[in-house]
Amino acid sequence: RMAAAPPSYCFVAFPPCSKDGLVVFGKNSARPRDEVQEVVYFAAAEHDPGSKVECTYIEIEQVPKTHAVVLSRPSWLWGAEMGANEHGVCVANEAVVTREPASESEALLGMDLVRLGLERGATAKEALDVIVALLEEHGQGGNYYEDGSSCHTFQSAFLIVDRNEAWILETSGKYWAAEKITEGVKCICNQLSLTTKIDAEHPELRDYVKSQGWWNGDSDFNFSEVFSLADDHLACCSGRESLEKQGGDVSAQAMIDVLRDKDSGVCVDSESFLTTASIVSVLPQDPSFPCIHYFTGTPDPSRSIFKPFIFVDDVKLVPKVQSPSFGNDDPAKKIPRFQEKPDRRHELYKAHEWARSLLEKDQDKGQKLMRIMLDLEKQGLEAMEDILSRTEILDPAEVVDLFYDCVDTELKFFK
DSSP, X not given: OOOOOOOOEEEEEOTTTBSTTEEEEEEEEEEETTOOEEEEEEOOEEOOTTOEEEOSSOEEEOOSEEOOEEEEEETTSSSXXXXXXXXXXXXXXXXXXXXXXXXXXXXXXXXXXXXXXXXXXXXXXXHHHHHHHHHHHHOBOSOSSSOSSOOOOOEEEEEEEOSSOEEEEEEETTEEEEEEEOSSEEEEOSSOOOOSOOSEEOTTHHHHHHHTTSOOSSSOOOHHHHHSOTTOOSOOOHHHHHHHHTOSOBOHHHHHHHHTOTTTTSSOBOSSEXXXXXXXXXXXXXXXXXXXXXXXXXXXXXXXXXXXEOOOTTOOOOGGGSOOOOGGGOTTTSSSOOSSOOOOOOHHHHHHHHHHHHHHHOHHHHHHHHHHHHHHHHHHHHHHHHHHHOSSXXXXXXXXXXXXXXXXXXXXXXX
């Protein structure tokens, strides 16, 4: 039996379930416990004709223009677990296991496709089209973990969201199906969820599954029944109930609360896996308001704080949540790969390790620190609510240092 896919959860809530004309997106990234995730920003860029882009394992053709992106990513790879672009598109990836074994041959990782979709798509649908075209051309495959001793491979599912709609895209090899969502609450996790409502699909999908003997063509075509391993397509999502309980009030805070919930299993803290980073994005349906993206940049959202980021020109970079770069000496770039594991911890990650040990050693002190941190987070959330309730247009100068200052303040508290 194949290794279980890491139990990440992604959510989206649309009006009428969410507050004041907002689309709210969230994801917990469950990954190997000791993996470091960094938060990185790449400005929009123009590229020369014929130029290439080096993804995690393979090089592909670059496009003439890439959008500005902010990403939360395992620091050894090129792609991302989750992120957003300057046009208010958010993408998150889920590793899934299907009845088709995922390829060990190095190709694009699901995480590379997250970044490629964000860099090349100005709407959710455009990002979806980019991802499926690249799947068709290059395929998916290669090790999902920084592990020299064994190759962990998965198929991919994606939640792709913009101010107007969301797409759930599920794949197996180069084959795929997608469902469009425009209202209510949706959750995807580490197993297939698409059933008979399919709004777009690979042109040869049905012929392919018939040729494999997985579907006879008579019954309704149910994607997860056809592609899941026998017992896999059970109810996935404990977090969805918590969001639905909010009754039309899903806000950034409500999404954060769901991501922090260990009892529901949404916040993973197990022997093999940990929620190594989290994101919440608020996308106002009215385009005159900015989208706001909150990142933790540290493991375990119940002990981390969500810090806001808004896209503006010349946004200030935040080296303190970026892992050290090893260039071409990086063991992830050399063949054979992952022969050693360098120390990828960034400054904020190290400060968190210290705070965690304090929580464990001295509960009173630890809880006092946590209260201060949550108060800091609350100030950030309130300031962002203020921005979204104003009538005047946001002055970019006001938020150019926003994420930088939040990280800086957090580090000062730890000192």
